[in-house]
Amino acid sequence: MTVWDDLVGQDRVQEQLAAAARDADALVTSVSDGKPLDQGSKMTHAWLFTGPPGSGRSTAARAFAAALQCTSPDRALGGAPGCGFCDGCHTSLIGTHADVQVIRTDLLSIGVKETRDLVRRAQLSPAVGRWQVIVMEDADRLTEGAGNVLLKAVEEPAPRTVWMLCAPSLEDVLPTIRSRCRHLTLSTPPVEAVADVLIRRDGVDPERAHAAARATQGHIGRARRLATDERARARRAAVLKVPLRVADVGGCLKAAQELIDTATDDAKQMAEEVDAKETEDLKAALGGVAGGRMPRGTAGAMKELEDKQKRRKTRTQRDSLDLALTELTGFYRDVLALQLGSKLAIANVDVQDSLDRIAESSTPAQTLRRIESVIACREAMDRNVAPLLAVEAMTMALRAG
Numbered sequence: 001m002t003v004w005d006d007l008v009g010q011d012r013v014q015e016q017l018a019a020a021a022r023d024a025d026a027l028v029t030s031v032s033d034g035k036p037l038d039q040g041s042k043m044t045h046a047w048l049f050t051g052p053p054g055s056g057r058s059t060a061a062r063a064f065a066a067a068l069q070c071t072s073p074d075r076a077l078g079g080a081p082g083c084g085f086c087d088g089c090h091t092s093l094i095g096t097h098a099d100v101q102v103i104r105t106d107l108l109s110i111g112v113k114e115t116r117d118l119v120r121r122a123q124l125s126p127a128v129g130r131w132q133v134i135v136m137e138d139a140d141r142l143t144e145g146a147g148n149v150l151l152k153a154v155e156e157p158a159p160r161t162v163w164m165l166c167a168p169s170l171e172d173v174l175p176t177i178r179s180r181c182r183h184l185t186l187s188t189p190p191v192e193a194v195a196d197v198l199i200r201r202d203g204v205d206p207e208r209a210h211a212a213a214r215a216t217q218g219h220i221g222r223a224r225r226l227a228t229d230e231r232a233r234a235r236r237a238a239v240l241k242v243p244l245r246v247a248d249v250g251g252c253l254k255a256a257q258e259l260i261d262t263a264t265d266d267a268k269q270m271a272e273e274v275d276a277k278e279t280e281d282l283k284a285a286l287g288g289v290a291g292g293r294m295p296r297g298t299a300g301a302m303k304e305l306e307d308k309q310k311r312r313k314t315r316t317q318r319d320s321l322d323l324a325l326t327e328l329t330g331f332y333r334d335v336l337a338l339q340l341g342s343k344l345a346i347a348n349v350d351v352q353d354s355l356d357r358i359a360e361s362s363t364p365a366q367t368l369r370r371i372e373s374v375i376a377c378r379e380a381m382d383r384n385v386a387p388l389l390a391v392e393a394m395t396m397a398l399r400a401g
């Protein structure tokens with residue numbers, strides 16, 4: 001086992017990162033502290049990982065972070081850093097390493113204030129590790145102001161600081177920032193490779209692993225959820241019934257309401273799992289006694305946490321709806337493939353009957369319009385149209401075809 005094990009179907013990226021980790025290791029090991037990285041080094045201070053959702057952008061960044069913190073004695077014997085076992089590797093991978101910050105925002109955007117805090121942190125020398133690593137999972141969510149704050153830090157990094165930014169594509173990142181990053185592109189892993197990792201790492205039985213990998217078309221996270229979470233399977237089954245339910249206006253409105261309710265439930269469940277503990281932790285940190293009066297000045301901090309939890313709820317609901325829309329698009333893409341007699345692999349083989357029914361009862365032009373209406377729904381939500389309105393407009397458009 002090594003730190004790279006969770007990277008699926010990304011051999012070229014892995015090679016580059018392993019080479020960078022070797023150079024980084026040599027740099028720290030030699031007595032060159034404080035010396036800037038030279039031009040010929042495969043290591044650099046700012047990295048940008050792009051690739052489609054589910055391709056493993058943040059997985060690659062975390063693996064690289066772990067390899068940078070590797071302290072395995074084997075390295076001295078010519079072994080590559082990133083053993084996966086030593087304390088540096090292990091704590092980086094499970095997220096408890098003091099010098100690896102993974103920034104995953106629960107919000108729709110990352111603002112100036114948070115970015116300033118991060119940049120300040122990034123100026124520090126590593127506390128225990130070899131590098132100070134900041135992984136920003138959603139660099140595409142930086143506001144323009146926040147991007148400018150980050151730019152300064154990326155332009156003049158502290159000698160032992162490494163920024164790893166992740167985004168869907170180059171275009172999602174400010175040009176000034178991306179031009180200062182070394183860029184790595186991850187590709188959608190092959191269905192077979194995803195199935196393989198589910199079997200090998202998660203102990204999923206082969207049949208289920210293949211079905212999940214195929215249904216999600218190389219999206220590892222979604223495939224894993226589908227293969228291991230009964231609720232996720234039930235959700236998907238419900239979404240894939242929508243195309244059959246939009247035969248009349250009543251069916252459209254009902255289907256829309258259910259999509260919204262499901263997303264709301266997801267957000268609620270997530271909130272129940274996380275919020276209470278977070279609130280307790282904050283109270284403990286502020287020195288409050290359970291059931292007792294909170295010390296003065298804590299109201300502000302509590303209010304801030306409540307606001308954050310509220311915004312996270314909004315994002316969870318939005319993510320859940322996004323997933324449903326992705327599944328719907330996949331359904332109609334399959335329908336189109338059938339109508340055009342395309343040799344493309346059908347993703348949703350488990351609902352072949354429904355696919356056939358819709359394919360036979362409609363034209364390719366209708367299917368294309370339906371796919372467009374799903375895309376339009378997502379765009380409407382981006383513009384902050386009320387979710388129920390956007391989804392109702394979509395189900396009505398699916399009916400019209």
Ligand SMILES: [Zn+2]
Pocket residue numbers: 069070071072081082083084085086087088089090
């Ligand atoms: Zn290690």
